[in-house]
Amino acid sequence: MTLIGPENPDQARLLRRLRDDGARSRVELADALGLNRARFIAEVDRLTSQGLVETAGPAASRGGRRSSLLRVAGQVRFGAVAVSAGRLDVALTDGELAVLARLGEPVDVRGGPEALVGRAVELLGKLRAEVGLSRLTGVGVALPAPVAVPEGAAVSSPALPGWHQFPVRDAIAAELGCPVQVDNDANVMALGELHAGTGRAFDDFLYVKLGSAIGCGLVLGGALYRGATSGAGDIGHLRLTDDGPLCDCGNTGCLEAYCGDGALVREALAAAHGSRSAALADRVAEAGTLTAADVARAATAGDPTAQTLVRDGARRLGQVLVGLVSFFNPAIVIIGGAAPGIGPVLLAEIRGVVYRRSTPLATGSMPIVLSDLDERAALVGAARLISDHVFAAR
Amino acid sequence: MTLIGPENPDQARLLRRLRDDGARSRVELADALGLNRARFIAEVDRLTSQGLVETAGPAASRGGRRSSLLRVAGQVRFGAVAVSAGRLDVALTDGELAVLARLGEPVDVRGGPEALVGRAVELLGKLRAEVGLSRLTGVGVALPAPVAVPEGAAVSSPALPGWHQFPVRDAIAAELGCPVQVDNDANVMALGELHAGTGRAFDDFLYVKLGSAIGCGLVLGGALYRGATSGAGDIGHLRLTDDGPLCDCGNTGCLEAYCGDGALVREALAAAHGSRSAALADRVAEAGTLTAADVARAATAGDPTAQTLVRDGARRLGQVLVGLVSFFNPAIVIIGGAAPGIGPVLLAEIRGVVYRRSTPLATGSMPIVLSDLDERAALVGAARLISDHVFAAR
Numbered sequence: 001m002t003l004i005g006p007e008n009p010d011q012a013r014l015l016r017r018l019r020d021d022g023a024r025s026r027v028e029l030a031d032a033l034g035l036n037r038a039r040f041i042a043e044v045d046r047l048t049s050q051g052l053v054e055t056a057g058p059a060a061s062r063g064g065r066r067s068s069l070l071r072v073a074g075q076v077r078f079g080a081v082a083v084s085a086g087r088l089d090v091a092l093t094d095g096e097l098a099v100l101a102r103l104g105e106p107v108d109v110r111g112g113p114e115a116l117v118g119r120a121v122e123l124l125g126k127l128r129a130e131v132g133l134s135r136l137t138g139v140g141v142a143l144p145a146p147v148a149v150p151e152g153a154a155v156s157s158p159a160l161p162g163w164h165q166f167p168v169r170d171a172i173a174a175e176l177g178c179p180v181q182v183d184n185d186a187n188v189m190a191l192g193e194l195h196a197g198t199g200r201a202f203d204d205f206l207y208v209k210l211g212s213a214i215g216c217g218l219v220l221g222g223a224l225y226r227g228a229t230s231g232a233g234d235i236g237h238l239r240l241t242d243d244g245p246l247c248d249c250g251n252t253g254c255l256e257a258y259c260g261d262g263a264l265v266r267e268a269l270a271a272a273h274g275s276r277s278a279a280l281a282d283r284v285a286e287a288g289t290l291t292a293a294d295v296a297r298a299a300t301a302g303d304p305t306a307q308t309l310v311r312d313g314a315r316r317l318g319q320v321l322v323g324l325v326s327f328f329n330p331a332i333v334i335i336g337g338a339a340p341g342i343g344p345v346l347l348a349e350i351r352g353v354v355y356r357r358s359t360p361l362a363t364g365s366m367p368i369v370l371s372d373l374d375e376r377a378a379l380v381g382a383a384r385l386i387s388d389h390v391f392a393a394r
Numbered sequence: 395m396t397l398i399g400p401e402n403p404d405q406a407r408l409l410r411r412l413r414d415d416g417a418r419s420r421v422e423l424a425d426a427l428g429l430n431r432a433r434f435i436a437e438v439d440r441l442t443s444q445g446l447v448e449t450a451g452p453a454a455s456r457g458g459r460r461s462s463l464l465r466v467a468g469q470v471r472f473g474a475v476a477v478s479a480g481r482l483d484v485a486l487t488d489g490e491l492a493v494l495a496r497l498g499e500p501v502d503v504r505g506g507p508e509a510l511v512g513r514a515v516e517l518l519g520k521l522r523a524e525v526g527l528s529r530l531t532g533v534g535v536a537l538p539a540p541v542a543v544p545e546g547a548a549v550s551s552p553a554l555p556g557w558h559q560f561p562v563r564d565a566i567a568a569e570l571g572c573p574v575q576v577d578n579d580a581n582v583m584a585l586g587e588l589h590a591g592t593g594r595a596f597d598d599f600l601y602v603k604l605g606s607a608i609g610c611g612l613v614l615g616g617a618l619y620r621g622a623t624s625g626a627g628d629i630g631h632l633r634l635t636d637d638g639p640l641c642d643c644g645n646t647g648c649l650e651a652y653c654g655d656g657a658l659v660r661e662a663l664a665a666a667h668g669s670r671s672a673a674l675a676d677r678v679a680e681a682g683t684l685t686a687a688d689v690a691r692a693a694t695a696g697d698p699t700a701q702t703l704v705r706d707g708a709r710r711l712g713q714v715l716v717g718l719v720s721f722f723n724p725a726i727v728i729i730g731g732a733a734p735g736i737g738p739v740l741l742a743e744i745r746g747v748v749y750r751r752s753t754p755l756a757t758g759s760m761p762i763v764l765s766d767l768d769e770r771a772a773l774v775g776a777a778r779l780i781s782d783h784v785f786a787a788r
Contacts, residue, residue: 202622203622204621204622216721218721218722220614220619221619225614225615226723227598227722227723227724228596228597228598228723228724228725228760229723229725229759230723231720231723232721232722232723233721233723234720234721234723235717235720235721237720238716238717238720238751239716239751320717322632322633323629323632323714323717323718323721324717324721326625326628326629326631326632327610327612327626327627327628327629327717327718327721327722328612328621328626328721328722329620329621329622329623329624329625329626329627329628330621330622331622331623357632357633365623366622
C-alpha cells in the first residue's frame with residue numbers, strides 16, 4: 001500500500017494531535033479541531049481507510065452518548081537514525097514516537113557516507129526483524145553537520161569529510177522505499193525536546209547542543225525555525241575573535257574552538273602535561289589521553305583546573321547566548337549534550353553571564369536548564385522530523 | 395456601528411489579501427483562498443454587510459463569465475502614530491495602508507505620556523477633519539521603547555522617562571473609541587518594510603533600526619516575531635564589553651553606547667574639541683554643538699575623522715549582526731534610520747564584518763541593504779500593526 005497521507009490540513013491536525021497527545025475520544029477530538037460531526041466522521045474515515053488512524057476501544061463516558069477512542073494506527077512505525085561524530089544510533093518508534101527498540105554502535109563517520117548509510121539501513125533492518133515489521137512509515141535522520149534540508153544532503157563540514165552534497169535522504173529512501181527527512185543534529189534534538197522533553201511546555205525555546213560540535217535549534221511558535229537557507233542556529237563557527245585558537249574548520253576564534261569538546265580536551269592535555277592538574281595528569285598516565293568525559297569527571301570531583309576549563313568554555317558560550325537571548329527572547333533555554341555530571345558547574349557560569357548582561361525584558365523570568373532527555377533527544381527528534389513530514393497535508 | 399471584524403480565518407485571509415494586493419476579481423480571490431463558489435459568496439456577503447469590503451467595478455475578462463473586482467471598503471481608515479525621541483508623526487491611511495494625509499511636529503517625549511498621547515489624538519482629529527472622516531477603524535502606535543504588547547504599555551526605558559507602564563493603548567482607545575495597538579518602533583518599522591518596502595519580497599528578514607536608540611524587528615514566515623515576552627530584537631542594550639562607555643541606561647558597554655546617535659555625537663564633539671577634524675570644529679563653531687546629521691554630512695563630504703567615527707560604530711554593529719545572522723539565517727538584512735547620506739560608508743563597513751566572519755550557509759547570498767522607506771516605515775508599519783489586529787478572526 002502506498003502511503004498517501006493526510007489530504008487536507010484538518011486531517012494533518014488530527015494526526016498530529018493524536019501523535020502528541022495519545023489516544024483521545026472522538027467527541028473530544030472533534031471539539032478540539034472545531035469540526036462538525038459529519039465533517040469529522042468523513043475525515044476520520046479517510047484516515048482510517050489509509051491505515052493511519054484506528055479505534056482503540058470505548059472512551060470514558062462524559063454523560064451523554066458513549067464515544068470511542070481514536071489513536072494513531074498500530075501499523076504506523078517510524079525509523080530514527082542519529083549520527084554523531086563517533087556513534088550511530090537507530091530506533092523504531094510507534095505513531096506517538098515512543099521508542100519500541102533501539103540499537104547503536106561506535107562508528108567513524110570519516111569512513112564516508114556510503115558505508116554509514118548502508119550500516120544504518122542494516123541496523124534498521126535488524127530492528128524491523130526483531131519486532132516483525134514489514135515496512136516503515138518513514139525515517140528521520142540527524143547528521144552532525146549543516147544540512148541543506150530541501151536537498152536532504154549534508155553541507156561541507158569538518159566533522160563529516162566526504163559527505164558534502166551526498167544525497168543522504170534519497171540514498172536511504174531508495175533502500176527502504178519510504179519517505180525520509182534529514183536535518184542537523186541540533187535541530188533534530190530541539191524537535192526531540194519539543195516532543196518529549198522540557199520544551200513540550202513551551203512554544204518558543206532555544207535548544208543549545210554542546211559536544212564535539214556546537215549548534216542551536218530554534219523552536220518558534222511550536223515549530224522548528226530553519227531560516228532562509230536551513231542555516232538558523234549554526235553558531236559553532238561564529239568567530240568570537242579574529243586571533244583566537246585555530247578551529248577544525250580552518251578559521252580562528254570560532255565558538256567551537258573555545259568551548260567544543262576538542263578545545264576542552266586540548267586545554268586539559270596542556271594542563272596535565274604542564275603539571276597544573278594532578279587529577280588530569282593521573283588520567284593521562286592511565287589512559288594515554290583524555291576525553292571530554294574525563295575532564296567533566298575531574299571537574300565534578302572538584303579538580304580546580306578542570307573546573308576552570310569548564311567555566312572558561314561556559315563563559316564564552318554564555319557571551320554568545322546573551323546576544324541570542326536578547327535578540328530572540330525565548331521562553332526558556334535548554335542545554336543538551338553536556339558531559340555527564342558537568343551540568344551544575346556549566347549552568348552556574350552560563351547563568352551568571354546571561355543574567356548579568358542581558359536586557360531585562362528578555363531574561364526577567366527566563367529559565368536556563370539542562371536537557372533531561374540526553375541521547376534520546378536525537379532519536380525521538382528524528383522520529384518527530386519524519387512524522388511532521390508524513391503527517392502534513394499534501 | 396460597532397466593528398465586529400472577520401468571523402473566521404477565511405474572512406481574515408480575504409481582508410489581508412485585499413489589503414496587501416489591492417483590488418482583485420472575485421474569481422481570482424476565490425481561487426487564491428481555495429474556497430468554493432457558495433462559501434466565497436457567503437464570506438464576502440458577511441464582510442460587505444459589515445462595511446469592510448466593497449465592489450470596485452467590473453474585472454478584466456478572463457474569457458468566461460465577467461467577474462467583478464473587490465477591495466477593502468472606502469470607509470476603512472486607519473490612524474498611525476509614530477513617536478520618536480524628538481518627533482511626533484501621525485497619518486491616516488486607507489484600507490490598503492496608503493497614506494492619505496499626515497502631520498508631524500517636534501516634541502519632547504520627556505514631557506510625559508499624558509501630554510503626548512493628548513497631542514497625538516488632537517493631530518489625528520485635525521487629519522480626520524481635513525478629510526471629513528467621522529470615525530477611525532483603528533489606530534497603530536510606534537513607541538521608542540520596549541513595549542509589553544499584551545498590556546499595550548511601554549516598559550521602563552531611558553528614552554521615555556515617566557512612561558513606564560503608562561497604558562498608551564487604553565488611553566488612546568478611550569479617547570477615540572476604536573481598537574488601538576502599540577509596539578516598539580523597530581518592530582513597527584519592520585512591519586512597514588514588510589508591507590511597503592524591500593521586505594515585501596521576503597518571508598524571513600531582519601530589520602535593524604539605527605538612530606538615537608538601536609533595535610531590531612524580526613519577520614519570520616511573513617509575520618512579526620515578538621518572542622516570549624515581547625522582547626525579541628531588543629539589542630540596543632546588549633553589553634558588548636564589561637568596561638565600555640557609559641550608556642543612558644546606566645550600564646556600560648551597551649551596543650547603543652558604541653553606535654547610537656548619542657555616542658556618535660559625543661565622539662565627534664571630542665574630535666572637534668581635540669582639533670582632530672576641521673570640518674567638525676567648524677560646525678561646532680557655527681552651531682554651538684553637533685548632531686548625528688552633522689557627523690553624517692562631514693563623513694559624506696570626505697572628512698576622515700567623521701568617516702572613522704561612522705566606521706567604528708558600524709563595525710560594532712556588524713559584530714553583533716554576525717551572531718544574529720548566523721543564528722537566525724534571514725534572507726536579507728534591511729537597515730533603516732541611518733542619517734541621510736551616511737549609507738555607503740556604513741554599509742561597506744557592516745558588510746565587511748558580516749561577510750568575513752559569518753558562517754557560509756547563513757550569508758552565502760544574503761544581501762544587506764538600506765531601507766528606502768525612511769520615516770514612512772513607522773507610519774505604514776503602525777497602520778499595518780492595527781490592520782493585522784482588526785483583520786484577524788475573533
